[in-house]
Amino acid sequence: MVINWYPGHMAKTRRLILENIKIVDVVVELVDARIPYSSRNPDVDEMTASRPKVMVLNKCDMADPAATEAWVAYYKSRGKTAVAVDAISGKGLGQFKAAVDLVMRDKYQKDAEKGMKKRPPKLMIVGIPNVGKSAFINKLAGRAGAKAEDKPGVTRTKQWIRVSGGFELLDTPGILWPRFDDEKTGLHLAFTGAIRDEVYDIVEAGCLLCAFFAQNHPELLQTRYKLDDLAGKQGHEILAEIGKRRGCLVSGGEVDTGRAARILFDEFRGCKLGKITLEMP
Ligand SMILES: Nc1nc2c(ncn2[C@@H]2O[C@H](COP(=O)(O)OP(=O)(O)OP(=O)(O)O)[C@@H](O)[C@H]2O)c(=O)[nH]1
Numbered sequence: 345m346v347i348n349w350y351p352g353h354m355a356k357t358r359r360l361i362l363e364n365i366k367i368v369d370v371v372v373e374l375v376d377a378r379i380p381y382s383s384r385n386p387d388v389d390e391m392t393a394s395r396p397k398v399m400v401l402n403k404c405d406m407a408d409p410a411a412t413e414a415w416v417a418y419y420k421s422r423g424k425t426a427v428a429v430d431a432i433s434g435k436g437l438g439q440f441k442a443a444v445d446l447v448m449r450d451k452y453q454k455d456a457e458k459g460m461k462k463r464p465p466k467l468m469i470v471g472i473p474n475v476g477k478s479a480f481i482n483k484l485a486g487r488a489g490a491k492a493e494d495k496p497g498v499t500r501t502k503q504w505i506r507v508s509g510g511f512e513l514l515d516t517p518g519i520l521w522p523r524f525d526d527e528k529t530g531l532h533l534a535f536t537g538a539i540r541d542e543v544y545d546i547v548e549a550g551c552l553l554c555a556f557f558a559q560n561h562p563e564l565l566q567t568r569y570k571l572d573d574l575a576g577k578q579g580h581e582i583l584a585e586i587g588k589r590r591g592c593l594v595s596g597g598e599v600d601t602g603r604a605a606r607i608l609f610d611e612f613r614g615c616k617l618g619k620i621t622l623e624m625p
């Protein structure tokens with residue numbers, strides 16, 4: 345595994361965040377709209393408590409719109425400002441800017457009373473690897489300033505990005521670890537591609553994704569892979585049927601479940617099965 349979640353690493357990120365938070369106005373926390381619970385760092389609230397926050401449900405283009413709405417309402421009910429964003433198309437960025445203005449209102453007012461000029465807010469963008477921080481920063485900045493790559497853990501060094509007239513942005517200093525305290529969270533991170541495929545058993549994860557679909561969206565699997573009724577079927581049986589449908593056979597006629605699982609994951613992550621949110625508030 346490329347990312348080592350050893351305590352020294354966490355201590356370093358914690359120290360960097362606490363150091364940098366003194367010079368920022370607003371914390372922008374990105375989560376994956378498909379897994380808003382599992383894609384949050386468990387300690388981020390505590391580390392960033394001294395600053396106002398805007399929650400961004402990123403990759404909303406891949407999530408179920410009704411579920412995203414429910415999450416935004418949930419955060420709102422807890423006194424948090426949240427917006428849904430697609431950092432690739434830029435959808436939701438207008439709402440995001442309005443949200444920053446809203447949480448900055450008190451500070452602007454105090455500054456004005458002191459006779460200070462309104463200056464661009466400094467934002468710290470935080471989020472676990474691969475959640476779309478660089479893509480978000482690029483889109484806000486309107487240029488390819490931060491490196492975005494489809495590999496968890498690509499951004500390593502601190503960088504301020506200036507956006508003319510708008511904001512000054514800082515990518516997460518250090519690497520913010522995801523939750524890794526329960527099995528379901530790890531699974532959801534694996535399903536969405538937030539952790540590298542090499543660190544878990546793809547066949548086992550594929551069986552569990554089949555089981556998730558059988559329980560929640562059986563019709564979507566049935567239609568896509570032309571399967572018979574899924575009622576009463578186990579994940580591994582469904583995965584084997586998908587493999588058969590897609591011709592993933594090894595000599596002797598047995599199903600290559602590894603290949604079947606990779607197809608399933610590629611298509612799930614590519615939203616070929618639909619826009620699916622894995623977690624509700
Ligand atoms: N569909 C979709 N893909 C996105 C969105 N935001 C980011 N991505 C993709 O998600 C992957 C990761 O994006 P990055 O911006 O590199 O993520 P990051 O949080 O900077 O990752 P690290 O630097 O590794 O921590 C890339 O393939 C992006 O193209 C989004 O809103 N919608």
Ligand SMILES: [Mg+2]
Pocket residue numbers: 477478479490491492493498499
């Ligand atoms: Mg990055």
